[in-house]
Amino acid sequence: MKKNSYHKGNVRADLIQAAEAILNEEGLAALSVRRVAREVGVVPSAVYNHFESREELLAAVAADGYQYMERLVDRLERGSGDPSQRLRRLAREYLQFAAANPNLYRLMFSSDVVAYRLHPELEQAADTSFGRLTQWWYGPGNYDSTRSAVKYPNALSVWSIMHGAALQMIEGLIQVDPRHKGAVDGLADAVIGTLIRGLMPTLSEKA
Amino acid sequence: MKKNSYHKGNVRADLIQAAEAILNEEGLAALSVRRVAREVGVVPSAVYNHFESREELLAAVAADGYQYMERLVDRLERGSGDPSQRLRRLAREYLQFAAANPNLYRLMFSSDVVAYRLHPELEQAADTSFGRLTQWWYGPGNYDSTRSAVKYPNALSVWSIMHGAALQMIEGLIQVDPRHKGAVDGLADAVIGTLIRGLMPTLSEKA
DNA sequence: GCACAATATGAACAATGTTCACATCGTGGC
DNA sequence: GCCACGATGTGAACATTGTTCATATTGTGC
Structure with a gap:
């Protein structure tokens, strides 16, 4: 050394x-x-x-980003509540993460910068992170590892609205100051309100 | 010549x-x-x-992309229906656009590639496009040009879920073949189902 | 018909990703 | 103990990129 x-x-x-x-x-x-x-x-x-290349370095950085997201899941798992409460906590943690690391968040989802298809390590990191997140939200035993989109259509809505809100915030398309934690929570609550009402009819059946 | x-x-x-x-x-x-x-x-x-620079050329391309979106609004305006039907048509048209022009769609929303804050022409193109889209959805007379996020919280949910679904599809995060029109419509319907249920309670008050 | 603005050219510059021949170090087999 | 070899670092080079600048050419209004 x-x-x-x-x-x-x-x-x-x-x-x-x-x-x-x-x-x-x-x-x-x-x-x-x-x-x-x-x-x-x-x-x-x-x-x-x-x-092997700059892209592979970026892939490693992105994969590291998913480690952060796993820590986010760890925090979530130290709490419980009904599905609505779970969803609200998820939304807040998720958007806070995006707000705190905008450039990293962008990189994690920019397949034209890092073609994660070509970086199995990254693809797997993403898969397990989102798997754990979704699994936590559905509650123990109500979500299997297949993560089939047809089997769990609600997951599609959840990640769509989360991802969309995160990016609108990051790209400055909506007027939410990412450095203002309260504002970010407000954004999460706004979006999650729509989502919860929309999912309520199907939450009991968990489908 | x-x-x-x-x-x-x-x-x-x-x-x-x-x-x-x-x-x-x-x-x-x-x-x-x-x-x-x-x-x-x-x-x-x-x-x-x-x-002035490569970025300004890209800004011009992105601005052109919003022209396509305006044509999308033109198509929408040749039809009517209740808010739910309007929303469904909007979702389908929007996602079909994203599916047909993935690279253009990405560019239109990549503020790290084109800082639209620095390209007023682009910023204005985006504003008017989304303004018209939202205005059409809300119906005549129910939406003013301020587009205040606090005044129209539902618009936030709509664009979040649209944008999120479009990107998940484009980036290959969900298994929807963008070249298969039926599959894209299916994605739109899935997402819009959640959205309509979530917005129903507030659609009458249009808030 | 001419000056001038608009626009095209060609050469140059620094920065970037990447490669390659070569140098140096740590370590395991003798 | 040593030494061969793999792992890792170095320095020079290459093509490509965005951008600038001096210069050349053209269309147009006076």
Whole structure:
């Protein structure tokens, strides 16, 4: 673990961390391979010992984002309540996450930047994250791992409205200051009101 | 209107058109200034006689996308019905548009690619398009031009779920083949079912 | 018919993703 | 203990990109 030597230890992790910092503070456009390398104190070509391409580095960052979402689930699981209450808590946590990490959130869902189909690690991270989220919302035993869209049409509505609200907020299409926690909760409550009324008739059957 | 001369006529329009074609067929990554210039038969630097930057060209393309959406409204306006029927038709038209032009749709809402705040022309195009859409849905006389989010909370839910469903489809997060019109309509109906049930209690008061 | 604005050209620049030949280090088999 | 080898780092190079600038050409109003 020398300083200015060839083998510096956990360069891969450092690269991801630096990339996250740049993404968070300056956006995706500033997140170049060379910039990340410089930040870590390594030459650009060294990045390619750890990632096949810039896109794979971005995929790793996005996958890390899903880890954050899993922590979100952990917080959720320390609470219970009826389906409506669960949904409201879910909405608030979800939108707060998007509000706090807009650039990361965008990256996690930009398949034209990171074709997650080509990054199984990322695809799996996304799958398990959303699986856990949905499973928690449906309650234990009411949701299986298939996550079939036809079997659980309500999940489609839930994620559509969540994702749509998150992006409208992030892109500034609605006037909600993402730094104002109360405002974000307000947005969540507004959207979830419609959703709960819409799902109520079917919530008992959990379909 | 000579062929190989300096002044070739409507280069600006040609550039936009070529950019749209490339975006549509090969995606945003392939849409470089040089590529568009080559396609039009002009040297790269000539592009800067018509646009200040690549981003401004993209803004023009996005603005053009909103013109398509206005044509969508025109189609809608050739029909009537109660609010539920209106909403269903809106959902279908909207999602069909997104399905048919995924790359354009993405660009229209990617503020990290085109900061529409910096392109008033684009911002206005988006405003009037969504204004007309929402106005049509609310019905004549029930929606004013302020489009205040607090005054019309239902509009928030509608656009959230529409936008979210469109993106989930485009990004391949749900298994709906955008080329299959019936499947897209099915998606619209699924989402709109939740939405209508959720909005019903408030549709009479139109709030 | 001419000056001027509009528009086109070609060469240049810095920055980017990526590759490749080469250098250096850590470590496991002898 | 050493040494061969894999892992990792370096430096130079390449093509491509967005953008700028000096220069050339054209259409148009006076």
